[in-house]
Each structure stands twice: as structure tokens, then as C-alpha cells.
Amino acid sequence: PVLALTLAMTIWSPLPMPAAHSDLNLGILFILAISSLMVYTILGSGWASNSKYALIGALRAVAQTISYEVTLALIILTTVFTAGGFTLSTFHNAQQTMCLILPFWPMAMMWFVSSLAETNRAPFDLTEGESELVSGFNVEYAGGPFALFFLAEYANILMINTLSTIIFLGSPIPPALFTSILIIKASTLSLLVL
Template sequence: MELSKLVSVILLVIFVLVAVAFLTLLERKILGYIQIRKGPNKVGFMGILQPFSDAVKLFTKEQTLPTMSNFIPYYVSPVFSLFVALLVWCSMPYEFGLLSFKMSVLFFLCCTSLGVYTTMGAGWSSNSKYALLGCLRAVAQTISYEVSLALILLGTLFLVGGFSLSLFSDYQRYLWFSVFMGPLALVWFASCLAETNRTPFDFAEGESELVSGFNTEYSAGGFALIFMAEYASILFMSVLFSVIFMGGSLMSFVFYLKALFVAFSFVWVRGTLPRFRYDKLMYLAWKSFLPVALNFCVFYMGMKVLLEVMLM
């Protein structure tokens, strides 16, 4: 039994990493067509091997080491970042022998909060002013939007009555939560963009003003690991959005089409919207998303109590 669990986890990691590779190709293709160009189309059939050639190039490049960096945190941060991005996949409600447990929502929140430490460690240990500024901005942004994510989740948890993600598929057989929780679904999607440092909230890697932000001093393998962790998080958030607001079983093909559409939306937003100003980003989190999430949370809690009283 333990061996089968181990094999399941190894297969899960392999599938996620392959999905990350093809997500990068999908993004480059979509952005290419948005900008009226082809995107990668040389390596393999229609550029299908491009992600693997990029991986070989990145991991075989010479690794630079800033002489004044704090050596151990500098090297451990990218590895731990990818580890956390892969670990959070264990919270998904799998139905074919993989890990599945009752407190998966709490596990997800714990794993996402750990991502702050990897960003902070990478920026601080580089001993560079650019990297330090980038990591401070990224940490402030991530912590701010984790609050709205947690409150939105709390509102949905009151409805399903538990901390397991498998409950969401049971409660959405006939009606998606996104139908009567439309504003919350939009706020969740925007918070996911900010949480994963995606355009228009990509201030952790603001190339135009921060010279790539917290990962300024990283190259080759270290940069590749940070890059892979970011895209694994995007993929996870897409699947999680489908689970919470669109329901469905992870065994169904339609579920993955919904997750693919959400992942496509991440890229679509990147290709169409300009970057926010940083103070407006923080204003959006604390003065717009937080009150909306709190109001909906109190509303759904009150409605559930009222219905229980009426049915008694």
C-alpha cells in the first residue's frame, strides 16, 4: 500500500512538471497570436519540443554565484519554492488512489503561505538592493492577497460545511457556485493573478523598474526552478478555481477543459491588460477585495443559519 502511494506521488510530480512545460508553450503560442506572430514553431512538430529544449538550455548553462550572497539560503530558496508548488497538489481530491484528506483546504492555505518565505529568502540572500526591493514588494503583495483568498474560501466553506475539497464536487452537481457567487469568483480570479505574480499584478518581477525583481541574481538552474514553481502555481490555481466554483470530478474530461479555460484566461489577461501601479494594487486588496469578501462571507453564513432555523 505504501509503495503504491509513493508511485502515485512520483507520477503526480511527473505529470505536473510535464503540464508546466506545455503550459509555457501554450502561453507563448497564445501571446504570439495575440501579437500577430507565430510563437515557437521550429523545434519539433509545430514547436512542440520547445519547452524541453529551453529546459536543457537553462540547466546546462553556467551557474553564476554572487560573491557577497548568503550561500545556503541563496541555493535552497528556488528548490524549496518548487517543492512547495508541487507539495500543494496533494490537497486535490483525487479519486484513484492518490493522497486525499479531510483538511485539504487548510493544507492549501498553509502551503501558499510558505511561498512567501521562499521569495523573501531568494531576495534577501542575493545581497542585492534590486533583489531586496523586489522581494519586499512581492512579500507585501502576496500576504495582502492571501487574506482575500482565505476569506473567499471561508464563505464557500460555510456553504459546503467542511474543509475537504471533495465536498465541492458533491455540492455542485446541479448548479455551479460561480452562478450565484459571480462577484466572488471574479475577486478570487483577480486574487489568484496577484498571488501568482501574474500580469497585471507582476510587481515581484517588474522588469521595467526592478531589473527582474527578487530573482535578479539568479541564472541557469536557479532561475529555471523559480520559473517552474510559478507556472506550477498557476496550473494549480486554475484547477482549484474549477474545483471551487465549477465543481466536477477530477476523473472527468470536462473538468480538465474547465481548468484549461481558466489557465487560458491567465494568459489572455497577460496579453491584454497593462501593469497596475503598486499603490493601486494594495488599495485594491485592502479597500475593495477585503470588504467584498467579508460581506459575502457574513451573508452566506447568515443565509445558512437562517435556512437551518427554517428547516428545523
């Protein structure tokens, strides 16, 4: 659970802020790499709970996460070709004249569906198995570890919505207002997802 929250907090580091301390050259690849490591926390927590139901739930979660990460990576790759770079600030520069959601409308819809599946939101919440009595890989966790898992899950939801805002909903705004507008857009998108 601690590793899941640590990875969920680390994934926020390449975000383009006005006074960014870490504007990574390969920010998109860093985000994809860290989100791929989340699979190990799910599998490890399902195995460590020493329950066959938790292990089966972890295997379902890993299969779903890996399969939808491939589509997210391919969609990001097409937008990277258009933006011209792997840094997240190049998306801001590429959208000075027009938001990328307009020419990439089908990609944006596929991104939205894949991000719902990646974050285990309905109707892709197969990992929790609400029709069953078992709650997936976190069935044996309670209290602090359970809270850490769900803090990590909601941090990932906020991150993927912020990334969606940066990639598809950018706009020509002055740097002083960039953070405020980004937070408003990502919060609105998060309210739609939750």
C-alpha cells in the same frame, strides 16, 4: 529555488482524484498553509542573492502576496461554509445541482482578481518591475535556479486555476470522467490567465 519547487509540487497533493491516495480532511487549509510558505522562499531568495535590488523586489513580492492571500482565504471561507466541509471533494458534492459560480458571482470575480495578483500576472506584476531594469527578487539567478523559480511559478498558476475550477466550476459528472473534465476546465482557465 528548490524549496519553491518542492512547495509548488506539495500543494497538489489534496486534489480530489478518482483513486486519490491522499484525500485530506482539511485539504483547503493544507493548500492555504503551503501557499503561505511560498512567502519564505521569495524572501529567502531575495536576501540570499546579496543584492539590495533583489531584496527590495522580494519585500514588494512578500507584501503583495500576503495582502492578496488574506482575500483568497476569506473567499475560500465563504465557499467552505456553503459546501459544508474543508475537503475538496465536498465541493464536488455541493455542486451536484448547480455550479457555485452562479450564486457566488461577485465572490468568483474577486477570486479571479486576487488569484491574478497572487500569481503575479498582469496588471499585478509589480514584483518583476518591468518598467525598471531589475527583475525583482530573482534578478541574480540564472540557469538552473531561474528555471526552478519559474517552474514553481507556473505550477502555482496551474494549481490556482485547478482550485478555481474545483471551487466554482464543478458539475455533476461521473467519477470516470472527473479527471478529464477537470483537466480540460483548468487548462482553459489557465490559457485565459497566461
